[in-house]
Amino acid sequence: ATAPVYAExxxxxxxxxxxxxAQRFDAEKLKPVGDAMPLGEAPPGSGTASAPAVSVSxxxxxxxxxxxxPNTQLVWLDRAGRPQGTVALPPGRYSDVSLSPDDQRxxxxxxxxxxxxxLWMVEISRxxxxxxxxxxxxxxxxxxxxxxxxxxxxxxxxxxxQDIYRxxxxxxxxxxxxxxxxxxxKLLSQWSWDGRSLLFDQPDPVSGWDVWLLPMEGERKPTPxxxxxFNERYSQISPDGHWISYTxxxxxxxxxxxxxxxxxxxxxxxxxx
Numbered sequence: 001a002t003a004p005v006y007a008e009x010x011x012x013x014x015x016x017x018x019x020x021x022a023q024r025f026d027a028e029k030l031k032p033v034g035d036a037m038p039l040g041e042a043p044p045g046s047g048t049a050s051a052p053a054v055s056v057s058x059x060x061x062x063x064x065x066x067x068x069x070p071n072t073q074l075v076w077l078d079r080a081g082r083p084q085g086t087v088a089l090p091p092g093r094y095s096d097v098s099l100s101p102d103d104q105r106x107x108x109x110x111x112x113x114x115x116x117x118x119l120w121m122v123e124i125s126r127x128x129x130x131x132x133x134x135x136x137x138x139x140x141x142x143x144x145x146x147x148x149x150x151x152x153x154x155x156x157x158x159x160x161x162q163d164i165y166r167x168x169x170x171x172x173x174x175x176x177x178x179x180x181x182x183x184x185x186k187l188l189s190q191w192s193w194d195g196r197s198l199l200f201d202q203p204d205p206v207s208g209w210d211v212w213l214l215p216m217e218g219e220r221k222p223t224p225x226x227x228x229x230f231n232e233r234y235s236q237i238s239p240d241g242h243w244i245s246y247t248x249x250x251x252x253x254x255x256x257x258x259x260x261x262x263x264x265x266x267x268x269x270x271x272x273x
Contacts, residue, residue, distance in 0.1 A: 094120075101148070200214060242260065
């Protein structure tokens, strides 16, 4: 889940199985030489897939965040950002919080090591967390509840690109792959209000980031719904299903737009700065 970094006089610095390693590397033949040497525990991940784990200067000085995973805490805030209380979960590194439609449960990502994450289901009233996924992934998150509260969709790396999966919110059964493809990233954005489709962002070599729609019925063949030579991301369908909001950099900077949906037509720029 991290990018290797080249260091003189001929090493690749990389992370494998929670350890920071130095691998001798022949830069002319582009081949590793011998066995990798351990440098210690891997630093915590950046939260961005394939980001470098370390930085190495030309004089051989290596810098990285301290090893270990600082804990986080789940805090309730009001609309003004004032703390209103906490969810008293056991100490851990939690992120990617998603509340259930009835506000009784939440799904969170919990990182157990620099290279392992799983989703956990939290019963809010009792502050009890139960492991929800059991196939640890370097990055797993973006959980989305179906509108009826029966399913949770999420992104995970399972030995390749970031794909889309779902699992029954009850925890029963195995996870089900919804979209597995060669596209490196498929970032979930929203489960439509009618429960019939998922919105996700996917990069294209020519058009940049585009917004795609994945039907939950039939062949489940994804189609692009916002695709141009600019970057479109972070889409949300309105509750009445007639509009879609998203960000675009068509003006030279990221702004929020609203457009009619599902048939493109009227379009409005919401933000100006």
